[in-house]
Amino acid sequence: TQLLEQSPQFLSIQEGENLTVYCNSSSVFSSLQWYRQEPGEGPVLLVTVVTGGEVKKLKRLTFQFGDARKDSSLHITAAQPGDTGLYLCAGFRGDSGGGADGLTFGKGTHLIIQP
Amino acid sequence: DVKVTQSSRYLVKRTGEKVFLECVQDMDHENMFWYRQDPGLGLRLIYFSYDVKMKEKGDIPEGYSVSREKKERFSLILESASTNQTSMYLCASSLWHGSGYQPQHFGDGTRLSIL
Structure with a gap:
């Protein structure tokens, strides 16, 4: 099983600060997804990155896929209390050819933004 | 809007x-997945299916069937x-696609306690 290591595991910061969450692996992934999960709900997809070096922006969130497609980062600018949640990265190996393999998930980063 | 419904929340x-844990999706998706989510361990894939009557083992299939x-x-x-086996169980579905990196749509989970 390929592993995705997320860091930090827990992060509590004040509203308005910036932060970066990391997702690292020794293995190559054909694509990587970021999900956010709120208490009592299932994860919801934020973004998919496919190309090495790709950068995608979603309002104040910036996602980057490493050049070698082994790592990714999520940067949040001017964090707000509504950003609070569990952030999960998930890698897709893409070697099945059929798109049916389950994703390999990192253990997640618990993010708390304090007002 | 897409909908994955799990029969019980608790x-x-x-x-x-x-x-028996039941999961229904209304998106005509080919792929369906069962994960369990545990503190400190993240989401782990139990089983998935890419077609009717088809099933594939995930990372932790022991003690389960689908x-x-x-x-x-x-x-x-x-x-x-x-x-x-006390855990949060999450069901997900996704569209089959040759390139494989379709987003997974999750239900809100079933929190199962075994006494």
């Missing part, structure tokens, strides 16, 4: 019971429940 069962008799329904079965 379930309490006794050791040795046969337990059934997919209809495209929209994917059931997880605990043959003889044990206390170490």
